[in-house]
Amino acid sequence: MLYFSLLIIAASVLSQGEKKQSPHFYTYNYKKSIVHLEKVQDTTLQNSMKRGASLYSDFCMQCHMAEGTGVAGTFPPLAKSDYLTEKTIKSIKAVKYGLQGKIMVNGESYQSAMPKPGLYDDEVADVMNYILNSWGNEHSEIITEEQVSSIEQE
Amino acid sequence: MKNSFFLFFFLFCVLTACGQDADHKKKHDIPITKSDTYGYELVVPDLNIPWGMDFMPDGSFLITEKSGELIRYKNGQKTLIKGAPEVYARGQGGMLDVRLSPNYASDKSLYITYSSTEGDAKGGHTALMKATLEGDQLTNKKVLYKATPNTTKGQHWGSRIVFDNNNHVYFTIGERGERDVNPQDITRDGGKVYRLNLDGSIPKDNPFVDQADAKEAIWSYGHRNPQGMDINANTGDIWVHEHGPRGGDEINLIKKGANYGWPVITYGINYSGTEITDERKKEGMEQPVYYWLPSIAPSGMAFVNGDKYPDLAGNLLVGSLKFQYLEADYLENGKVTKREKLLDGLGRIRDVNEAPDGFIYVSVEGKGIVKLITK
Numbered sequence: 001m002l003y004f005s006l007l008i009i010a011a012s013v014l015s016q017g018e019k020k021q022s023p024h025f026y027t028y029n030y031k032k033s034i035v036h037l038e039k040v041q042d043t044t045l046q047n048s049m050k051r052g053a054s055l056y057s058d059f060c061m062q063c064h065m066a067e068g069t070g071v072a073g074t075f076p077p078l079a080k081s082d083y084l085t086e087k088t089i090k091s092i093k094a095v096k097y098g099l100q101g102k103i104m105v106n107g108e109s110y111q112s113a114m115p116k117p118g119l120y121d122d123e124v125a126d127v128m129n130y131i132l133n134s135w136g137n138e139h140s141e142i143i144t145e146e147q148v149s150s151i152e153q154e
Numbered sequence: 155m156k157n158s159f160f161l162f163f164f165l166f167c168v169l170t171a172c173g174q175d176a177d178h179k180k181k182h183d184i185p186i187t188k189s190d191t192y193g194y195e196l197v198v199p200d201l202n203i204p205w206g207m208d209f210m211p212d213g214s215f216l217i218t219e220k221s222g223e224l225i226r227y228k229n230g231q232k233t234l235i236k237g238a239p240e241v242y243a244r245g246q247g248g249m250l251d252v253r254l255s256p257n258y259a260s261d262k263s264l265y266i267t268y269s270s271t272e273g274d275a276k277g278g279h280t281a282l283m284k285a286t287l288e289g290d291q292l293t294n295k296k297v298l299y300k301a302t303p304n305t306t307k308g309q310h311w312g313s314r315i316v317f318d319n320n321n322h323v324y325f326t327i328g329e330r331g332e333r334d335v336n337p338q339d340i341t342r343d344g345g346k347v348y349r350l351n352l353d354g355s356i357p358k359d360n361p362f363v364d365q366a367d368a369k370e371a372i373w374s375y376g377h378r379n380p381q382g383m384d385i386n387a388n389t390g391d392i393w394v395h396e397h398g399p400r401g402g403d404e405i406n407l408i409k410k411g412a413n414y415g416w417p418v419i420t421y422g423i424n425y426s427g428t429e430i431t432d433e434r435k436k437e438g439m440e441q442p443v444y445y446w447l448p449s450i451a452p453s454g455m456a457f458v459n460g461d462k463y464p465d466l467a468g469n470l471l472v473g474s475l476k477f478q479y480l481e482a483d484y485l486e487n488g489k490v491t492k493r494e495k496l497l498d499g500l501g502r503i504r505d506v507n508e509a510p511d512g513f514i515y516v517s518v519e520g521k522g523i524v525k526l527i528t529k
Contacts, residue, residue, distance in 0.1 A: 057425070058331060059245045059308045066426045112502075113520045115203060115220065118244035118308065 052130025245308015298354030361411030382455030460512030473503025
C-alpha cells in the first residue's frame with residue numbers, strides 16, 4: 001500500500017510539467033506493476049478556454065492582438081465580431097484551413113490572406129472556445145473536437 | 155489653499171499618468187521619410203507566402219512557399235520541384251529559406267531551412283537540408299542539422315541562410331517560443347546563429363567546440379527570431395536582423411561567440427503591454443546597430459552591393475511585414491544615419507535579395523515577387 005501511494009505521488013509530480021503543455025489530461029491506470037496512460041480530453045468549457053488562451057498567444061495574437069482588436073484595415077477584430085457570431089462554422093473553417101478572399105466584419109472589408117495555422121482539431125476547438133467567450137463575446141455552447149473534425153474544407 | 159493645491163497637483167499627476175502608453179519610446183530616433191524614387195515591376199505573380207528565393211544561373215527564380223513547395227519560375231512558367239522535404243506547417247513554421255550552394259556550378263546543390271518533425275517527440279524544430287537539384291527533382295537529400303527538442307509551439311523558427319568566402323554556411327533558428335529556456339543556453343538549440351562547414355561538419359574554430367555539452371554548431375546566441383541575414387561586402391561581416399517582442403526589433407553585427415541578450419536585455423515589451431525586463435544594456439551582451447520602436451516586423455535583408463541603384467549602393471534594404479514597405483537604411487561608418495520607406499503600401503514584405511544581375515527583388519505575401527525599378 002505504501003509503495004503504491006509513493007508510486008502515485010511520484011507519477012503525479014512527474015506529470016506536472018507535462019500538464020502545462022499538453023491539451024490532454026493523463027489518467028493513470030495501474031494493472032499490477034504496469035502503468036498505462038490514457039488520454040482523456042477534458043470537455044468543460046473553462047478548461048478548453050484555458051488551453052485556448054495559450055494557443056491564442058502562440059498562433060493568433062500577433063495579428064488579432066491581445067484583446068482581439070485586430071489591426072484596422074488589415075486583420076479583422078474578433079472582439080464583438082459579427083462574422084464570428086453569424087458565421088461560426090466559417091470561422092472554425094478559417095482556423096482549421098486558413099482563409100483567403102474578401103470578408104466583411106462589423107461593416108468593414110478585409111482582404112488579407114490568413115495562413116493555415118496548422119492546429120490539430122482539438123486545438124481548433126479550444127482556441128474557438130476561448131475566442132467565442134472573450135472580450136465581450138459569449139457562446140455557451142462548447143465547440144468539440146468531433147465537431148471540428150467533421151468540418152470539411154469544401 | 156495649500157491643501158487644495160496639493161490635491162489638485164496630485165489629481166493632475168494621477169489623471170495624466172493614467173493614459174500613459176505602455177510602449178517604450180526611442181529618444182533621438184532617425185525619422186523615416188517616404189521616397190518616391192523607386193517603383194516596382196511584378197515579375198513572378200500568384201504566390202501566397204514566398205518565403206525565400208535565390209537565382210539560378212539561367213535566370214530562373216528558385217522560390218519557397220511557406221506551405222511547403224519549392225518552385226522554379228522562368229518566363230511565365232512555374233515548375234514544382236519534386237522531392238522537397240516534408241514540412242511542419244505549424245504557426246509561423248513551414249518551408250523557409252533556400253540558397254544555391256556557393257559551388258553550384260560544380261555541385262548543383264541547394265540548402266533549405268524548414269520546420270521539421272524529424273525525431274520522436276511530437277511537434278517540430280528547424281532543420282537545414284542540403285540536396286542536389288537534378289532537373290526538376292531533389293536528390294541526395296541530407297539533413298545537415300536538425301534542432302531539438304521538437305515542440306508544438308508555432309513561434310519563432312527563424313530562418314535565413316548565407317555563406318562566407320571560406321566555405322561556411324550560416325543559418326538562423328528562432329527561440330521557438332521558449333525565451334526563458336533556449337536563447338541564453340548554449341547547450342540548447344533555438345535563438346542562435348549557427349555555422350557549419352558546407353558538408354555539415356562542425357568547423358574546428360567554432361566558438362563553443364571546447365565547451366562541455368554545448369551545441370557546437372552555435373556561432374552566436376541570445377537571439378529571438380532572426381528572419382534577415384546578409385554579408386556586408388565591404389567588411390565581410392555578417393549582419394542579421396530579428397523580430398523583437400512588442401517593439402525592439404534589431405539589426406545586429408554578428409560576432410563569433412557573442413551574446414545578443416534576448417530576453418535579458420531588450421528594447422521591447424510583452425504583447426500584453428507588461429514589461430519583460432528593465433534592462434536595455436548589459437556587460438557581456440551586444441547592443442544592436444539599430445533598433446526599431448515600434449516594431450516594423452522585419453523580414454528579408456539585403457546589402458546593395460552593385461551599381462544598379464547608385465543612391466542605395468553600400469546601404470541596407472529591410473522588408474517590413476507590419477508596415478508593408480521596403481525600408482532603406484543608409485549607413486555611415488557602420489551606423490544607420492538615414493531611413494527611407496520605399497514601395498510604401500506594397501504589401502507584407504517577406505524577402506529581399508540582390509540578384510547576380512545587380513537588381514533587387516522583393517517577395518510580397520499574397521502577391522509574388524517584384525523587381526525594384528528606379529522611376
